[in-house]
Amino acid sequence: MLDEMEIVVRLLAAALFGGVIGFERERLSWAGLRTHMLVCVGAALFMIVSTEGFADALQQPHASFDPSRVAAQVASGIGFLGAGAILMRRGVVRGLTTAASLWAVAALGLAVGGGLYGAASAATLIMLFILLALKPLERRYLERRGTRLLQLRGPQASLCYDNVTARLGGRAKYIRQYIVTPSDKARDHGDATIVLAGAGARESAEILARLQALPGVRQIDGREP
Template sequence: MSAVLGSVIGFERERLSWAAGLRTHMLVCVGSALIMIVSIYGFSDALGEHVTLDPSRVAAQVVSGIGFLGAGAILARGQVIRGLTTAASVWSVAGVGLAVGGGLYIPSISATIIILLILAGIKPLEKRFIAYHQRRHVTIKVRRGQLTLGIFNQALGVSANRVKQFIVQPSEKEEYDSVYVVFSRMSPQEYGVIRSKFKDIPGLESISERASDEDIDPYSW
């Protein structure tokens, strides 16, 4: 049962090609169920008049020990951190396994359904209503040495407070520098106002842009 419930959640992560996918979630769920069973029934022979048993002690180690898998699911690239949701799903699956091992079948099935709804069902709503306000990544090519943060802020005016990151990558071989700018989350209309001010940037050669809900990684270029 724990393998089935773990596979339901793991399949959703596998579909998105995350490192912790189908097999990882199944193993975590089965392993935690086994640990719970051992914690409850594995030491019954040791019980006696002066020996008591606390089944929660071994099971509690799953909750803290599963952190090493969660850390492995989180990918850190420069200033970009990804995989927090997958790490949380692995941790949640461990809880499902403990519930199955403890014989709490209805709570474990209910938790699986709720976790699946959170991972797969809420994501479209998140994209529609929350991701509407996105960070904007802009790559600007300007003539060498002509654009600084002060000049850029002057060109944008009051919109300069939207600048989250400003990275200049000088070019030794070409006559143009590459400037990478991240703007804080804003609606398309707000970004349209900023975009109209790009024409005031001195030495401007070209602009490329994309919308994203992640921070820029200055080491990825």
């Protein structure tokens, strides 16, 4: 049996690891610091209850249990938060990476709840590397493949996917990925990341010109101006 101090340490560690990932997400998405911390602490508590909460029941004759069942239920149950993170709101699709980070943070909580501090620490560092360091590398890879990346900022009403495709007309066929995340600078504004495939320099320039003609929309380079 774990003593009370060890349980508190595990819950606080879960809050810390979840908060590290949540802080990074806070800059870009509405599911940020508190959400990730709560998910991680909740998952840790589930794991602690699974392994420690039924000690009295095990004293009964012929009693047995499988702690891994709770971990499996957390892995599948976290999906409701992920679904909420990627819902389309006002015609804007966003939150795919945040949904994945919530799912991963639940795994962090299970690891900490099970006392696997080393695994949880390593996973936190790997997640931060994926979220922070791989984005520039991904952009360069797309450019080398002849895929063009456009990044725009403007009112969410202007960046609505249906509105964008209507403005592009036949040029919309070049869109392979369209993601909008809410801006942390202005309310009801967003940052759109558009991946074009098969479009030459001329077509890409035309697409960019049409999109910049939308009310309030301007091009950005992926960094805060």
